[in-house]
Amino acid sequence: MSRVSTPPFVSAADLAARLDDPDLVLLDVRWRLGETTGREQHRAGHLPGAVFVDLDAELSAPPSPAAGRHPLPAVADLQRAARRWGLRAGSRVVALDDSGGAAAARAWWVLRWAGFARVELLDGGLAAWRAAGLPLEGGEVVPAPGDVELGPGGALPAVDAEEAAAAPARGVLLDARAPERYRGEVEPVDPRAGHVPGARNLPPGSLVDGAGLLLPPAALRERLAAAGVGPGVPVVASCGSGVFASLTVAQLAAAGVDAALWPGSWSQWSADPARPVATGPTP
Numbered sequence: 001m002s003r004v005s006t007p008p009f010v011s012a013a014d015l016a017a018r019l020d021d022p023d024l025v026l027l028d029v030r031w032r033l034g035e036t037t038g039r040e041q042h043r044a045g046h047l048p049g050a051v052f053v054d055l056d057a058e059l060s061a062p063p064s065p066a067a068g069r070h071p072l073p074a075v076a077d078l079q080r081a082a083r084r085w086g087l088r089a090g091s092r093v094v095a096l097d098d099s100g101g102a103a104a105a106r107a108w109w110v111l112r113w114a115g116f117a118r119v120e121l122l123d124g125g126l127a128a129w130r131a132a133g134l135p136l137e138g139g140e141v142v143p144a145p146g147d148v149e150l151g152p153g154g155a156l157p158a159v160d161a162e163e164a165a166a167a168p169a170r171g172v173l174l175d176a177r178a179p180e181r182y183r184g185e186v187e188p189v190d191p192r193a194g195h196v197p198g199a200r201n202l203p204p205g206s207l208v209d210g211a212g213l214l215l216p217p218a219a220l221r222e223r224l225a226a227a228g229v230g231p232g233v234p235v236v237a238s239c240g241s242g243v244f245a246s247l248t249v250a251q252l253a254a255a256g257v258d259a260a261l262w263p264g265s266w267s268q269w270s271a272d273p274a275r276p277v278a279t280g281p282t283p
Contacts (some may be wrong), residue, residue, distance in 0.1 A: 168198025171234030
């Protein structure tokens with residue numbers, strides 16, 4: 001049984017049918033690594049009423065070698081941001097992005113981690129919304145301030161570097177980076193190339209179809225089984241800095257599999273020269 005009681009994903013058609021729900025809050029997490037134009041892209045066209053969310057400033061604490069590129073935000077800081085987004089206790093949140101779902105999943109994960117249960121992800125993101133011919137609007141969205149109360153001890157667990165390193169001995173440590181980064185052939189961002197010894201690669205896009213939509217449950221379970229994930233197997237999800245791994249956690253939840261997130265991920269691990277590094281295509 002998954003810890004995630006609210007199904008993680010909602011289709012574009014189902015979301016469109018709920019746009020007039022007064023409790024609905026849409027979070028537009030327009031973000032790509034190395035880009036700073038998310039707010040401008042949001043102003044140019046977004047789902048009706050969607051509020052822009054800054055992943056670097058609102059869903060993360062400042063980076064450091066000790067904690068990685070996207071450490072988890074302090075709960076008090078996250079609560080202030082969530083109130084700016086208009087969140088209240090009875091809100092129903094749907095997060096979306098235009099970059100494959102990882103940025104939106106970061107919002108989904110941190111809100112669930114901070115105790116807010118009613119959060120979903122738009123399956124396929126803005127691409128699915130546009131493909132369905134659904135409306136967009138431009139301009140800035142400034143909602144009435146919310147009064148949501150967030151706190152530690154939510155439904156989704158996080159692990160530190162030591163716990164992640166121990167994960168392969170008792171279950172599976174998934175590495176959701178591109179295969180060439182996992183193999184150590186290239187490393188465009190972090191201090192060293194390679195992967196944590198024992199980690200298994202589950203590259204971005206492994207659990208979606210050609211349109212970027214989540215695979216059906218049976219296909220999900222088949223792909224996950226190939227990565228060593230099955231019933232009763234403890235799973236830790238990692239990536240470069242804990243963002244893409246948030247999407248992995250959501251996709252696993254859709255398949256009925258619980259997973260812990262390693263927020264520091266490779267950016268934290270590779271910053272310490274004393275930690276071992278594996279290279280090549282195998283764990």
